[in-house]
Amino acid sequence: MLFLPPSSNRPQAADLRNSSTVTEFVLVGFEQSSPSTRALLFTLFLALYSLAMAMNGLILFITWTDPRLNSPMYFFLGHLSFLDICFITTTIPQMLIHLVTKNHTVSFASCMTQMYLVFLVGVAECILLAFMAYDRYVAICHPLNYAQIMSHQVCARLVLTSWIFGMVNGVFLEYMSFRNPFCKDNHIENFFCEAPIVIALSCGDPQFSMKLIFVDAIVVLLSPMVLIVTSYARILASILSRASSSGRGKTFSTCASHLTVVVFFYTSAMFSYMNPRSTHGPDKDKPFSLLYTIITPMCNPMIYSFRNKEMKGAMGRALGRANLA
Template identity: 45%
Template sequence: MKMVGCNKTFVTEFIFLGFSNQPRVQLVLFVVFLACYLFTVFGNVTIISVVSTYPRLHTPMYFFLINLSFLDIYYVSTNVPQMLMNLVTRRKTILFWGCAIQMYFSLAFGMTECFLLGVMAYDRYVAICQPLLYTAIMNWKLCAQLAAFCWCSSLMSSMIINIFTLQLPFCGPNILNHYFCEVPAVLSLASTDTYLAEMVVFVFSIIIVFIPFLFIIVSYTYIFLAVLRIQTAQGRVKAFSTCASHLTVVTIFYGTAIFMYMRPRSKSSRDGDKVIALFYTIIMPMLNPLIYSLRNKDVKDALKRPLVLIR
C-alpha cells in the first residue's frame, strides 16, 4: 500500500486467503483444480468441434450451445489460472488493476450465462409449443441478435457494477477472503458505507439473474403443459429428453447464483461463499459438456462417428 494524503493508505494489491495455508492441502487442491480446468477446456473444445463439424447439429439449439461452450472456456480462464498460481506460491497477491479486470470479466461472463440459459429455454419453448413455426421464428438472424444481446448487455452491466464498486475508497485491510476477485468479497473491504453499491448489485441481480430465471420457469410451465397433451408416452419422453440437459444446468447454476447474490451479506457467510462460488466458476463449466453430451442423443451419435471411422 502507498500513502495518499490525509494520512490514509490506498490499496495497490489484494492478498487472497484461498482455501487453506497447509502445503499438502494446497498441493491436492492444485492437482484437483488443474484437472478440472484441463477437463473443462478439453470438453468444451470438443463440443465446439463436434457441433461445428456435423451439419445435422447446425440448428439454433446447438448454436447457443456453442456460445455456452465458448463462454465456459473464457469463464474458467478468467479465474482458475490465478487460483492455481496462488496454490503454488507463497505470496497470494493480485494487483488492484488486475483484480478490477478479473472482477469485470468474471461477472460479465456469469451474467452472459444467465441470459444464454434464458434464451435456450425460449428456444426449447418454441420447438415444443410452436413446432410448425420453429424455423420461421428461430431464424439465424434472430439467433445472432439474441446471442449478441446476451454478450453485449452483460459486458455493459458488469462495467456499471464495477464502476460503482471500484469508485469506493479502499484504504485497508487488503486481505480478500476468497480465491478470486468477486464483487461481494471486494465490497467487504471498502473503507466506507457500501449501501449504494450493494443496492446496484442487488438491482442488477434481479434484472439479470432473477428475471431470466422467472422467464425460464414460465417457459417450462408452457412446455410441461404442451408435453402433457402429447398422446403417446414415447412422444412425451422424447420431448422431455430435449429439455433434461438444460434443466439440469439451470437448476445448479441459478441455485448457487441466486444464493450468492440475492441474500443479505454477513461476515459468517464469507467462508461458505468460497465453496458456493466453486459451483458456478469451476464445477458448472466442467459439467456442461458432460451434461449436454451424455444426455443428448445427437451429440452422442456425432461423438461416436470418429470412433467408427477409426475402427
C-alpha cells in the same frame, strides 16, 4: 465553544473519495491449508479444469464444424460451451498458481479486470440460458413455425444480445464495486476477486453499492428465471396434452437436462449476490464460488450434451476423422 462550519468537513470527505491507499489485494483462497492439502487441491482442480476445458472444447468444435448439428439448439450449446471456457479460464488458472506459490497478491488493475470478466461472462450466460429455454418452447409448442421464428439471423442476434448485455452490465457492476477508495484491509477471503467481498473492504459505507448490486442481481437473475419458468410451464402443458408416452420421455429428458444446468448455475449465483453479507463467510463463499466457477462449467457438457444421441454421434464422427487423419 467553537463551532466549525459544515463546509469544513467537505475537504476530508473529498479526500476520502479521491484517495486509495490499497494498490494490491491478497487472495487468501486456500492459503491457510496445509501443504499436503494444497497439493491435493491443486491436483483435483487441475484435473477438473482440464476435463472441463476438454469437454467444452469438444462440444464447441463439433457444434461449429459438424453440418448435421445446424439447429438453433446446438448453435446455442456451442456458445454456452464457449462461455464456460471463458468463465473457468478467468478464475481457475490463477487459483492453481496460488496453490503452489507463496505470493498471492494481485494488482488493483488485475483485480478489476478479473471482476469485469466474471461479470461479463456470468451475465451473458444467464441471458443465454433464458434464450435456450425459449428455443425449446418454440421447438415443442410451435414446431411448424420453428424454422421461421428461430432463424439463423434471430439466433445470432440473441447470442449477440447476451454478450452486449453482459458487457454493459459489467461496466455498471464494476463501477459500483470500485466507486469507493480502499484504505482498509486488502485481504480477500476467496480465491478470486468476488464483488461482494471486495466492496466490503472499501472505505466509507458500502451499503449503497451492495443495495444496487442486489437490485441488479434481481434483474439479471430473476428476469431470465421468469422467462425460463414460463417457457417450461408451457412446454409441460403442451407435452402432457398431446404427446405420446415415448415423445414425452424424450422431451422430458431434454428439458430436465437444461433445468439441471439452470438450477446449478442460478442457485450458486443467487447465494453469492443476493444474500446479505452478514450470512456470508469464507466457509460459505468458497464452496458456492467453486460451484459456479468450475463445477457447473464441467457438468454442463455431461448434463446437457453427452446425454444427447445426436451429440454422441457427432463425437463419434469427429473421433473417427481424427483417427483417419
